[in-house]
Amino acid sequence: MSVLNIKIDGISCQAEEGMTILQAARANGYEIPSLCEFNNGECNRGSCRVCLVEATGARGLVASCVYPVSEGMEIKINSPKALEARRESVELLLSNHNQNCQQCDKNGRCELLHVAKLTGARDNMFVGVHTESHIDRLAPGLVRDTSKCILCGRCIERCKNAQGLGILGYENRGFNTFVSPAEDRSFQNSPCIQCGQCVNVCPTGALMEHSEIDKIDEAFKAGKHIIAQAAPAVRAALGEEFGYPVGTPVTGKMIAAMRRLGFERVYDVNFGADLTIMEEGTELLGRLQNGGVLPMITSCSPGWINYAEMNYSDLLPHLSSCKSPHQMQGAVIKSYWAEQNGLDPNDIFVVSVMPCVAKKYEKERDQEKVNGIPDVDAVITTRELARMIKRAGIMFNRLPDEDWDGDIMGDYTGAGVIFGVTGGVMEAALRTVYFKLTGQEKEDIVFTEVRGHDAGIREASLDINGTTVNVAIASGMRSAKILLDDIRAGKSKYHFIEIMGCPGGCINGGGQPYIRHCFLENEPDDILETYKERRAKALYSEDERQVLRQSHNNPQIIKLYEEFLGEPNSHKSHELLHTSYAAREGFR
């Protein structure tokens, strides 16, 4: 790649051929604001016109996010003309934007507000009617409010490129354009899997998780026994909301904060993850030994479940019947734990803190209730937890490190921790399956073949005591589709497949903190490419620190089976910990 000599605002510097002006500027220490550009062209349309600069060789102003640098180019970021142009682009956007910023949950992480401040946009510069807005609050997972949309198109590209779904599109033309699933449908009545990847890229508050903080407030008011449980991926990312470097595990402080929020118990969903492995591992062995439907596919990602029910309903028998870990744990809280504490399950309110927005949908499913009582009452995202912590005035960085509540569900193993990253469920299951098949622990329990932190398919073939187990891992629906089409065509050689809805798994879930250059000033330029790896590392290192790293060795799990469930896949287990699936139309 050849090096080009350019000038930025009169200062000579260098850039690589093929770079856009924006990239070249960033490499030389300039951050040109942009609302449509995302991750070096992952979503990139040159449409918002907020990144305009002057450049020699071009007629007038150019959009730096799409315009390539060339030898000898002189770029002016700080010229009066460029400054004015950028400001006016923002002012026009604001003139068609619902500016109730005080009420907007995106405030503080809103890129439009950020560039408004940055460019010095004047108040009410251009006034006029707004595009008719469309608000969708029907879906439990996410909310769409087009009055805040700037039509950057990032969500459309993310859904199409990362997930291969293309749920969102532009509707109408010109000033009447808005983004929606076809026919302005709710996400709930479209083939949307509610993974929330679109939320993760939205620059404004147009796409958000469907907040359930109010629900929790109500439960407090009603005097419920409120039990909170947090998924493994949350601890690997929550710190980002409080200024910690990306990938800093903040488990202890998170527990301390949750306790200060008034939750009666604070549990780790890792216990549920261990329980899942016991059930799912047993189910897999059963299928392997009794000629059951293979390959068996994991079922802990509700985004993936949605996708399967709407697109591959013929393959539903391949899905493990296990509930996801937090649902299992919720069911245990409202049965065994309630019994132990002498409480009526109706007085218990279970809050799950999740990296996920699809879990908000999952908990509403009829198949996720026991005797009409939902396993989980509210699901909040990592971001919502951060909001609650900030709202309560808690100075997160001054908190002591505390530990999970230890009663009944306090123990957990490293196997549960790595659920949060793609390949983790597989690895955790293999650790237990190995033990069950051989009667002994594998010496080196790290299955590096299945590890990763990104989308794409990984596979491995393991010989366990003469039994060959072929496994594959996919995250993101684009990759999953390849494996599923093979199964449908009868060509799949696998016995066990792990599928996660989001590319990279839960660490990159739709409920995780936003990764943006403009809000992470101390992170390197390539943070959008490395954050998944860094969050994954946080989980793997926690696994390594654990003494117990196999689910079947969790003493409280053993106790739970002894005292309450009997054995994995028992009648009682099925009643509480297993679920069912049904085909659904995409457009309903």
Next chain:
Amino acid sequence: MAKIQAAAAAKIAEICDRHKDENTPLMMILSDIQNEYGYIPLEVQEIVSQKTGISVAEIYGVVTFYSFFSLVPKGKYIIGCCLGTACYVKGAQQVIDKFSEVLKIQPGETTEDGLFTIDALRCIGACGIAPAVSINGKVYPKMTVSQVTEVVAQYLIAEEKMKEGETL
């Protein structure tokens, strides 16, 4: 969602197959469907999506982008008022306003009885006879405001006669 009849579904699939050797034939498929059925509802788009592998949202985006495509059936008589510059400077706006007033619908809408749709057209190239109005292909040259009621009445009378013919 209400599903369309099997025969129609087969026909839509046939239209898709008609263009399968062309590169990116979506516009051709939609044009054919629009011409044959007069509109392209979501159910039809779902079939096109299955046949072409393009997501429904993307097809929907295309359908709503081009004014030639319609999501809803149009009236039996489509009154196209040319609003090209030549017609506009000669009073086409008043003509279309008058149609709106007489039929009590806005341009783009269809009367409740399903008889009339008013369309505001971009220049149809009949500038020599501006302002031009075309009703189901029949062109009314040099249209004036005072002719509007009469033209509509002609169609209503013809429609009445047709009905009588049916009942007799």
Next chain:
Amino acid sequence: MINSVEKLNENIAVCSKRLSDKLTGADGRRHIVLCGGTGCLSNNSKEIADKFRELLEEKGLFSKATVNQVGCFGFCSQGPFVKIYPEDTLYRLVSIDDVDEIIESDIINNKVVERLLYEEPSTGEKVSKQDDINFYKKQRRVALHGCGVIDPENINEALGEGAFKGLERALSMSRQEVIDEVLAAGLRGRGGAGFPTGRKWQFAYNSESDEKYVVCNGDEGDPGAFMDRSILEGNPLAVIEGMMIAGYAIGAQNGYFYVRAEYPIAVNRLKIAIMQAEELGLLGDNILGTEFSFRCHIRLGAGAFVCGEETALLNSIEGKRGMPRPRPPFPAVKGLWGKPTIINNVETLACIPYILRETAENFASVGTEKSKGTKVFALGGKVNNVGLVEVPMGTTLHELIYDIGGGIPNGKKFKAIQTGGPSGGCLTEEFLDEPIDFDNLVQKGSMMGSGGAIVMDEDNCMVDVAKFYMEFICDESCGKCSPCRIGTKRMLEILTRITEGSGTMEDLDALEELSRTVKNNSLCALGQTAANPIDSTLKHFRDEYIAHIVDKKCPSHVCKNLMEYYIDPDKCIGCGLCAKGCPVDCIKRTDYVAEGHKLASFAINSDACAKCGSCIGVCRLQAISKR
């Protein structure tokens, strides 16, 4: 099959003879041709042709006379036209009822039907031949070559006019030589921007790729412009031949026509022409026995003005929303399906065969220094001779409006001419002697555009005109980039306020700022030029804006909120026709009886008036006026 140069020349010789026999009467027959352009077809020219056939058969005259439909004659306001060869007699404004008389008088008795001849308004003289009509005198047909002469649905007539002679010469040259010839001709893109065609080709020629494409932009969308449609309707093979030459020059094997769905006749004739050329082997593999192979495809637009923008057009062919792409990469490097592509407008391609056939030198012999050749204009609006005209570059606006256009009707005063459609600007009286060429129009605050030329007189309100164009652009903005999507809406809102009488002087400042923002910040040419009508009307007619804002008056009595209808009580004879026709019942009889009148006069209640204008049309005494 025409699979060699020799065969082509044999065919051309035969066809030329046949065509010239027809035009000169050497075949001993009379030939009746009718205009088959969209305008005349809407005025029943097809029915008239059928009537001719019917009567000729009835009278047993089929051996004596033939009936043919040809392309547009251009003089649309006088259509439908009927022309009789070999005398070259031109009848205009012909209706079905005239057919019998034409046959009886002219065909049977060789007597010209005087009343159907064109009458020169300035002299009152009857003119029997097309070329003697002032409208045609200053015209020169290069792009319109063959239009109005040949039957567009018969390839033999096109061959008779020399079709494929240009291709033949091109194939005898190297690709670079063909590009050099087009460069030497100085041909600039006729679609609007005027980019040198040869340079575009050179870029695509230089791009290496296994596949390249030629795209013909027939998405003519400027309101009031119909040059491309007439060319496609009148001589589709010229455009096909132009496309083939382009394909040869850059190394493409496939060409795509992108034509508006609103042009069904043009599309149909294009299809027929392609089919006939394929049947003769003039399209397909090894054309004229050479290595060159080429195929033509048709794609239809679906009602989106922005698809005239070349990258939006490419997206449309690719089955996407017609939203422009950022450039670079330019289409010549990365265009249709990612391959090097040239996009040329219909009129541009129609000039190509002429350049190759008649040489670049010949083409460049007319025009101005930097704008060579001719340009087709769709002349419309408040001008006597509405129609399609092709004039040498450098013709003045005065010649266009007065000599060719016959001036302003009804003795009204010329106010402005809008060229370049919604992307252009208006030019006032002071510019009438300016020669028309690409650079001069831009310099004067307008642009050539694709060739729409709309004349406006004193009855046109320029604020209203600016609003009309802004409404159009706002409607047609694709919505992709924010300055165009939102900025045009804001400008429209301000213009609407002004025309409704609630504008302020600050609004003018805001308009100017918005205009600059949208121009500088927009992604594509549609947005970058969207404010041109506002700029030019603000520049030349600021007083009209101020009258709307300060005096709350529309000087041209167009803006409804700022004008009223008024009955002169002394002229009103009290007949009541106006009151009877009033849709809102706002005209009532007064007590006032003017001197010499028997009945009391009527008066309009302006508060209730819908300002529909019905009354003004029915009053026989011109007692009603706008004020």
